[in-house]
Amino acid sequence: MRSIEVPEYEVHDEVRVDPARTALIVVDMQNDFVKEGGSLLVPDAEGTIPNVRGLLDLARENGMKVVFTQDTHNEGDPEWEIWPEHAREGSWGWEIVEELAPLAGETVIRKVRYDAFYGTALDHLLRTWGVETLVICGTVANICVHYTAASAALRWFEVVIPRDATSALDPFDLESSLRQTSFLFGGKVTHVENVRLTA
Numbered sequence: 765m766r767s768i769e770v771p772e773y774e775v776h777d778e779v780r781v782d783p784a785r786t787a788l789i790v791v792d793m794q795n796d797f798v799k800e801g802g803s804l805l806v807p808d809a810e811g812t813i814p815n816v817r818g819l820l821d822l823a824r825e826n827g828m829k830v831v832f833t834q835d836t837h838n839e840g841d842p843e844w845e846i847w848p849e850h851a852r853e854g855s856w857g858w859e860i861v862e863e864l865a866p867l868a869g870e871t872v873i874r875k876v877r878y879d880a881f882y883g884t885a886l887d888h889l890l891r892t893w894g895v896e897t898l899v900i901c902g903t904v905a906n907i908c909v910h911y912t913a914a915s916a917a918l919r920w921f922e923v924v925i926p927r928d929a930t931s932a933l934d935p936f937d938l939e940s941s942l943r944q945t946s947f948l949f950g951g952k953v954t955h956v957e958n959v960r961l962t963a
């Protein structure tokens with residue numbers, strides 16, 4: 765193994781968002797990734813549930829749009845050649861964890877790839893709502909969170925990642941993803957308690 769240092773990147777003390785122009789995107793907080801017995805468990809993911817919940821409360825109390833993504837695969841999906849079988853449509857593992865269950869009227873985007881924009885109506889919905897900023901949390905930091913954030917940034921949405929509401933399989937992967945978000949996308953990395961609303 766080779767040791768390298770993580771280059772400096774900015775972690776913002778405060779990020780202000782306008783709730784009328786911001787959506788919270790909760791990525792793939794499904795049993796297979798989050799809960800004991802899940803087929804592709806990210807050990808740190810369950811510990812982020814209270815922080816994700818905090819963001820959900822902030823969004824819900826202030827009329828911010830909320831979108832959940834739900835990784836969704838069926839028999840023969842080529843992703844199961846890269847990863848163990850996971851997120852089989854209709855299974856327990858596919859369901860979003862009960863602590864973070866979507867409310868009636870909240871949007872759930874079923875996605876087949878890491879990028880929640882790929883083959884979905886997400887871009888259309890965000891434009892229709894007049895959303896300009898995305899606060900993105902969930903798991904896995906360097907996979908579905910990262911590729912969704914990347915895809916959003918390429919579309920010129922402002923991207924905010926509260927780092928304590930995301931999780932990865934390996935600290936290297938987490939840091940490299942956050943560094944890319946900051947350095948390459950001009951996204952803002954912060955902590956949950958530092959996501960504030962514009963006055």
Ligand code: ZN
Binds near residue numbers: 836851
């Ligand atoms: Zn998948």
